[in-house]
Amino acid sequence: MIWARWRRDATNNPQDGLDPFADLIEEAPVMALLLDRENRLLAANEAAREFFQIDAGRLPQGLLQATREGRLAEVLRAGRPESEVRLTHHRRIVATRLVPGPRPGETLLFASDVTELRRLERVRQEFVANLSHELKTPLTSLRLAAESLADDPPQVARRRFADRILKDTDQLTAIVNNLRQLAEIERGDGELTIGRFALAELLQEVIQRSRPEQPIDLTIPGALHIEADRSKLAQALANLLDNAAKFSPPGAGIDIQARSAQGEVRITVRDHGPGISPEHWERVFERFYKVDQARSRASGGSGLGLAIAKHLLLVQGGRIWTEAEPDGGQRFTIALPEHRAGSVTQAS
Ligand SMILES: Nc1ncnc2c1ncn2[C@@H]1O[C@H](COP(=O)(O)OP(=O)(O)O)[C@@H](O)[C@H]1O
Numbered sequence: 365m366i367w368a369r370w371r372r373d374a375t376n377n378p379q380d381g382l383d384p385f386a387d388l389i390e391e392a393p394v395m396a397l398l399l400d401r402e403n404r405l406l407a408a409n410e411a412a413r414e415f416f417q418i419d420a421g422r423l424p425q426g427l428l429q430a431t432r433e434g435r436l437a438e439v440l441r442a443g444r445p446e447s448e449v450r451l452t453h454h455r456r457i458v459a460t461r462l463v464p465g466p467r468p469g470e471t472l473l474f475a476s477d478v479t480e481l482r483r484l485e486r487v488r489q490e491f492v493a494n495l496s497h498e499l500k501t502p503l504t505s506l507r508l509a510a511e512s513l514a515d516d517p518p519q520v521a522r523r524r525f526a527d528r529i530l531k532d533t534d535q536l537t538a539i540v541n542n543l544r545q546l547a548e549i550e551r552g553d554g555e556l557t558i559g560r561f562a563l564a565e566l567l568q569e570v571i572q573r574s575r576p577e578q579p580i581d582l583t584i585p586g587a588l589h590i591e592a593d594r595s596k597l598a599q600a601l602a603n604l605l606d607n608a609a610k611f612s613p614p615g616a617g618i619d620i621q622a623r624s625a626q627g628e629v630r631i632t633v634r635d636h637g638p639g640i641s642p643e644h645w646e647r648v649f650e651r652f653y654k655v656d657q658a659r660s661r662a663s664g665g666s667g668l669g670l671a672i673a674k675h676l677l678l679v680q681g682g683r684i685w686t687e688a689e690p691d692g693g694q695r696f697t698i699a700l701p702e703h704r705a706g707s708v709t710q711a712s
C-alpha cells in the first residue's frame with residue numbers, strides 16, 4: 365500500500381500510516397497521482413499504478429518517465445483545474461482534475477478514463493445524424509407530392525402523386541420498423557428461444573415468404589438440424605435474401621447452401637450481382653451503412669438490414685460475414701453452433 369507508505373514518510377509519524385483517507389484514495393476507482401513542485405511523482409494509487417504500469421519501488425520518479433505521457437506534464441504546466449487529454453502512448457482519453465496536495469507545492473492529479481464514454485457519445489451523435497438524413501429524403505418527396513396534389517392536377521397526375529405518397533410512407537414505416545427491431549435486440553429483452561429444427565424446412569419458409577424474382581438454387585442436406593432461435597434466424601436469412609434479390613439482376617440466380625463444418629452450421633447466400641468491393645465488407649454491417657446511397661434508396665433500403673441480421677446472430681452466439689465469389693457476385697455466410705450445452709429453451 366504505497367499510498368499509506370508515502371503518508372508515513374511524509375509525516376515521519378508511523379501512526380499516520382493508517383490514515384483512513386489515504387487508504388480510500390489508494391482504493392478509489394479514479395486514478396490519483398501525487399506530484400511535487402518539480403513534477404516528480406511521489407505516489408500513485410492502485411488504479412493509476414495499474415493503468416500506467418507504474419513500478420511503486422521506483423518512486424519518486426519524473427512524471428514523464430513514470431507514465432510515458434507528455435500530455436500529463438502539459439496539464440500540470442498549464443495548471444488548468446479541469447481538462448481532458450488524449451494520451452498518445454496509451455491511446456486513451458482521460459478527464460483530469462488538479463487539486464492542491466497535502467503539503468505546500470504538491471499537486472494531486474486525478475484522472476479518469478472517459479474513452480468509452482466519448483465513443484458512445486460519438487456513436488449516438490452519428491446515429492441521430494444518420495437517422496435524420498434517412499428520414500429527410502422520403503419526407504421531402506412526400507411534401508412535394510402533397511403540394512402537387514394541393515394544386516389540383518389532372519386525374520393522371522393525381523394518381524402518380526398518390527402512388528408517390530404511398531411509396532414514401534411505406535419507406536418511412538420500414539425505417540421505423542427496422543429501428544424498433546434493432547432497439548429491441550440491442551436492449552436484449554427479446555427472449556431467446558433456442559429450439560432444434562430442420563434447416564431445410566426453415567429455408568423453404570423464408571424463400572416462400574420473400575418470393576424473390578430470381579430463381580433460387582437450394583442445396584441442403586435434408587437431415588441437417590440446428591439448435592437456434594428459429595424466428596431470429598429466419599429474419600436474418602430473409603434480410604440476406606432480400607439484399608441478394610435487390611442488388612442482383614432479375615435473371616441471375618441466387619444460391620443458398622447449408623452444411624455442417626467444425627461443429628458449426630454454415631449457411632451461405634450467394635448472388636450473381638455486381639458484388640461489394642472489399643473495403644466495404646466489414647462496414648456493410650454497420651447501422652445505416654450503404655455502399656451506394658442512391659441505389660439503395662431507390663430500392664427502399666435504409667441500410668439497417670445487415671445491422672439487424674448481425675445482431676440477430678450475435679445474441680444467439682452466431683457470426684456473419686461476407687466475401688466475394690471468385691467468379692463474381694457476393695456471398696454472405698451465417699455460422700451458428702450446431703449443438704448447445706444445457707437446456708433447450710433459455711432466456712437471454
Ligand atoms: N448482395 C449484395 N450485393 C451488393 N451489395 C450489397 C448486398 N447486400 C448488401 N449490399 C450493400 O450493403 C448495404 C447495406 O445493406 P443493408 O444493411 O441490407 O441495407 P439496405 O438493404 O437497406 O440498403 C447495401 O446498401 C448495399 O450497398
Ligand SMILES: [Mg+2]
Pocket residue numbers: 603606607665667668669670
Ligand atoms: Mg437490406
